[in-house]
Amino acid sequence: MAASTATTPAATTSSSTATAVKLPSSRTSSGARRRRTRCRKCEACVRTECGECHFCKDMKKFGGPGRMKQSCIMRQCIAPVLPHTAVCVVCGEAGKEDTLDEDEKFNAMLMECSICNEIIHPNCLKMKDTAGVVNDELPNCWECPKCNYAGKTGKACKQKRGPGFKYASNLPGSLLREQKAGRDGREEGDQTSTGASSIKRKIEREETPRLKAEDLPSRLPPLLSPSGLPRPRSEVPNFLRKKRKLFDDDEEEEEASAKKKPKKPWRPEEALIPKLSYMKTEEEEDNSDEEEERQEKRELPRRSFKKDYSTVRKEEDHEEERREARDPPFRSLKDFNTLRKEEDLEEEKEEDDEEEEEDNNGKRGRDSSPALKNISLSLESDASRCSSPRAGPSSEGSETQEKAPRARAKRHRRKPPNHQLSAELSKQLNMEIRRTEHSLANENQQPLKSEPEDSENEEPKRGLRNGTAGNGGGGGGVERGAGGEGGGERPHLRAREMNGTSWELRHFYPPQITPLGLNRSSPTVRPIPARSPPKCVQMERHVIRPPPICPPPDRLPLADGRNHIAPREAWLAIFSHLSHRELCVSMRVCRTWNRWCCDKRLWTRIDLKRCKSITPLMLSGIIRRQPITLDLSWTNISKKQLSWLINRLPGLRVLLLSGCSWVAVSALCTSSCPLLRTLDLQWVEGLKDPQMRDLLSPPTDNRPGQMDTRSKLRNVTDLRLAGLDITDSSLRLIIKNMPLLSHLNLSYCNHINDQSVNLLTAAGTTTRDSLTDVNLSVCNRVTDQSLSYFKRCGSICHIDLRFCKQVSRQACERFIAEMSVIVPFQLQEDKLLQKLHSTP
DNA sequence: ATGAACGTAAGC
DNA sequence: GCTTACGTTCAT
Numbered sequence: 001m002a003a004s005t006a007t008t009p010a011a012t013t014s015s016s017t018a019t020a021v022k023l024p025s026s027r028t029s030s031g032a033r034r035r036r037t038r039c040r041k042c043e044a045c046v047r048t049e050c051g052e053c054h055f056c057k058d059m060k061k062f063g064g065p066g067r068m069k070q071s072c073i074m075r076q077c078i079a080p081v082l083p084h085t086a087v088c089v090v091c092g093e094a095g096k097e098d099t100l101d102e103d104e105k106f107n108a109m110l111m112e113c114s115i116c117n118e119i120i121h122p123n124c125l126k127m128k129d130t131a132g133v134v135n136d137e138l139p140n141c142w143e144c145p146k147c148n149y150a151g152k153t154g155k156a157c158k159q160k161r162g163p164g165f166k167y168a169s170n171l172p173g174s175l176l177r178e179q180k181a182g183r184d185g186r187e188e189g190d191q192t193s194t195g196a197s198s199i200k201r202k203i204e205r206e207e208t209p210r211l212k213a214e215d216l217p218s219r220l221p222p223l224l225s226p227s228g229l230p231r232p233r234s235e236v237p238n239f240l241r242k243k244r245k246l247f248d249d250d251e252e253e254e255e256a257s258a259k260k261k262p263k264k265p266w267r268p269e270e271a272l273i274p275k276l277s278y279m280k281t282e283e284e285e286d287n288s289d290e291e292e293e294r295q296e297k298r299e300l301p302r303r304s305f306k307k308d309y310s311t312v313r314k315e316e317d318h319e320e321e322r323r324e325a326r327d328p329p330f331r332s333l334k335d336f337n338t339l340r341k342e343e344d345l346e347e348e349k350e351e352d353d354e355e356e357e358e359d360n361n362g363k364r365g366r367d368s369s370p371a372l373k374n375i376s377l378s379l380e381s382d383a384s385r386c387s388s389p390r391a392g393p394s395s396e397g398s399e400t401q402e403k404a405p406r407a408r409a410k411r412h413r414r415k416p417p418n419h420q421l422s423a424e425l426s427k428q429l430n431m432e433i434r435r436t437e438h439s440l441a442n443e444n445q446q447p448l449k450s451e452p453e454d455s456e457n458e459e460p461k462r463g464l465r466n467g468t469a470g471n472g473g474g475g476g477g478v479e480r481g482a483g484g485e486g487g488g489e490r491p492h493l494r495a496r497e498m499n500g501t502s503w504e505l506r507h508f509y510p511p512q513i514t515p516l517g518l519n520r521s522s523p524t525v526r527p528i529p530a531r532s533p534p535k536c537v538q539m540e541r542h543v544i545r546p547p548p549i550c551p552p553p554d555r556l557p558l559a560d561g562r563n564h565i566a567p568r569e570a571w572l573a574i575f576s577h578l579s580h581r582e583l584c585v586s587m588r589v590c591r592t593w594n595r596w597c598c599d600k601r602l603w604t605r606i607d608l609k610r611c612k613s614i615t616p617l618m619l620s621g622i623i624r625r626q627p628i629t630l631d632l633s634w635t636n637i638s639k640k641q642l643s644w645l646i647n648r649l650p651g652l653r654v655l656l657l658s659g660c661s662w663v664a665v666s667a668l669c670t671s672s673c674p675l676l677r678t679l680d681l682q683w684v685e686g687l688k689d690p691q692m693r694d695l696l697s698p699p700t701d702n703r704p705g706q707m708d709t710r711s712k713l714r715n716v717t718d719l720r721l722a723g724l725d726i727t728d729s730s731l732r733l734i735i736k737n738m739p740l741l742s743h744l745n746l747s748y749c750n751h752i753n754d755q756s757v758n759l760l761t762a763a764g765t766t767t768r769d770s771l772t773d774v775n776l777s778v779c780n781r782v783t784d785q786s787l788s789y790f791k792r793c794g795s796i797c798h799i800d801l802r803f804c805k806q807v808s809r810q811a812c813e814r815f816i817a818e819m820s821v822i823v824p825f826q827l828q829e830d831k832l833l834q835k836l837h838s839t840p
Numbered sequence: 841a842t843g844a845a846c847g848t849a850a851g852c
Numbered sequence: 853g854c855t856t857a858c859g860t861t862c863a864t
Contacts (some may be wrong), residue, residue: 033848034850035848035849035850035857035858035859036850036856036858036859037849037850037856037858038850038851038856038857054843055857058844059856067845067846067860068843068844068845068846068848068857069847069855069856069857069859070856070858071856071858080858083849083850083851084850085849085850085851352849452844610844641845
């Protein structure tokens with residue numbers, strides 16, 4: 001049929017590449033697959049080109065050569081659809097999903113098999129009694145009953161690149177789930193008896209108020225499977241690997257061994273920011289491990305897959321109540337005012353269980369080896385769902401092929417109940433997470449020893465459901481004030497952040513340095529930042545998905561089928577009074593609240609300051625919330641992580657990276673963050689002049705015709721460089737590349753001297769007029785002379801020369817006296833000059 | 841393994 | 853016929 005006539009040479013080749021796959025027959029039979037095309041509806045599709053990404057720069061319209069012919073990174077369609085010309089291979093007709101009857105809809109729509117590429121109406125299938133496996137990751141995509149029945153679902157098949165897999169919703173922003181949710185939601189009830197063929201849903205839908213255990217793995221959020229986790233490679237579809245690879249630094253062996261281990265079901269619901277309520281409590285988990293194990297061996301699903309929604313709901317509610325009663329969410333939280341803290345809180349408990357489990361697993365032997373057909377399929381689904389930065393389009397993997405025989409063998413040994421899949425997968429995922437941390441630490445040559453348990457415990461299993469959120473547009477928060485970054489942030493957070501200390505002191509002085517011990521010569525004790533790995537960054541090549549747009553419901557559905565009277569905006573107004581911690585708790589209430597509480601307006605600032613380890617789930621949580629201000633100070637975030645983040649936070653305006661490593665910060669050299677206004681690089685280890693040059697220099701990878709001579713950081717207005725060994729050469733770059741700079745913090749910079757101030761205020765520099773706030777405190781080489789230079793600054797409002805040994809109070813007073821003719825200044829504190837009546 | 845290049849499908 | 857850009861191959 002038409003659908004199969006257009007055999008592209010490429011497609012043909014690729015199937016031959018996958019010879020080991022042994023699926024050529026089916027592939028060639030229907031062979032050629034239809035290229036998918038934009039849905040034109042998703043946020044990505046309706047977005048305009050960013051003009052900044054690699055692909056945009058290639059476009060002729062942006063002055064590029066147009067050779068790459070790829071769509072803007074920000075416009076990668078989230079749910080590419082079959083082309084209009086696609087028709088059923090049997091009846092030759094197009095999709096008829098307009099059918100009124102919901103039940104019939106599925107059978108009347110065109111479904112494209114990701115294995116054989118055949119496009120067919122399920123109704124036109126002859127094998128009505130065999131199950132197809134719908135892939136919710138892509139519209140109109142499944143593994144048809146033929147392929148499924150033929151046992152092609154194993155790893156072998158997975159290597160095949162299904163249609164449109166480039167688009168698998170493997171990034172946090174993916175909308176697929178939600179879009180599909182709307183479409184398929186009603187099939188929830190009986191998943192195995194939809195229409196002619198029984199359809200196994202590979203992933204849960206957003207419409208499902210709570211996740212079913214077996215579905216959960218697919219909830220795994222993007223970064224979740226970073227590194228090491230042995231998600232058995234053989235069971236991870238190739239097309240997902242490429243992107244996963246971004247954070248994947250582990251070895252095959254580990255994966256292989258991991259594969260052998262039976263896994264306890266990892267419950268991604270636990271990975272949701274709000275821990276879903278039907279989960280067992282901590283104690284329950286503890287007590288049930290053994291039972292669970294037994295059950296697994298008997299292959300009895302621990303939770304029924306087919307429970308109808310109301311049943312599940314009830315259970316959840318009860319669980320929730322019990323849980324809340326004995327397990328108050330806030331126990332032991334002190335300083336947590338941030339996302340991560342909330343999440344980790346939840347996770348700790350689970351981790352313990354998981355740890356134990358893992359140990360036990362070693363003893364369990366192999367009888368619960370990995371997966372069968374269906375299991376693999378679900379894994380695939382999971383993997384694609386997992387918006388790991390590693391996930392993504394794949395290349396035809398070779399390891400997969402190598403492992404095929406082993407996996408096949410296992411397949412025979414093992415039975416395929418769904419819950420086992422879940423068990424298997426979850427374990428692997430957890431291990432993967434752990435290994436990520438380890439590998440990160442190892443790469444740094446910094447043994448994780450420094451915080452072994454914590455790191456483990458911090459591992460998020462929280463799958464951030466992707467829901468909401470915003471487009472990363474960025475809302476327009478204001479960013480800053482004398483010390484404030486992050487506009488629009490809620491006051492209570494601010495207050496908490498200050499934590500009783502003046503912002504100036506807390507922010508300005510690194511924790512180890514007291515304001516009075518102002519001598520940089522005293523060795524700075526840095527928090528053991530597990531320096532992260534400098535693996536090459538290649539983010540742009542991988543699909544970077546925009547955050548979802550699918551608007552959250554406007555009303556809260558009530559049990560009786562009606563909607564609550566208050567609209568979402570009203571709820572949001574209420575939520576805006578909650579702390580982040582409280583928001584996370586609220587997210588557990590129901591799915592609607594879950595989405596509402598993720599509204600980016602509630603998360604304009606995300607503070608992960610001093611979190612020892614930034615985990616993949618935290619990253620995906622950040623993406624989901626699209627903050628305007630992100631504080632990653634004194635964390636051990638890696639370059640890959642940071643790069644990944646930045647590329648997905650198009651609206652980020654304030655980025656705080658003080659105390660991070662240069663290796664990590666260097667992500668800024670290759671990632672673009674066009675709206676960035678405030679950049680805090682205080683005390684970044686290893687950040688000196690050469691690094692500043694890398695950071696500030698315009699991109700050098702441009703091709704002829706697309707030279708952009710502007711620095712990526714050209715829009716920065718607030719630059720914090722305290723504690724860096726930078727000299728005037730960096731300042732020159734700053735002056736040249738940051739024409740909008742108004743706030744500059746150079747405190748504790750020992751190389752800064754009067755000449756530096758001279759440079760900043762010299763005629764012809766943009767900083768001369770743009771600077772309003774300069775912090776030179778504890779710059780011991782700055783003298784009274786600098787004050788005379790500052791007189792040249794037209795806009796200067798705030799000069800901090802505190803603890804500058806060579807600056808005298810008299811000079812400050814002289815400055816004030818002389819300036820008073822034009823602008824009244826006052827000495828707010830010793831050597832702290834503040835323009836009167838000006839409020840930064 | 842990765843990124844660049846490009847044939848050509850798809851939409852108009 | 854034109855533009856866009858998917859899905860592949862090619863080059864490194």
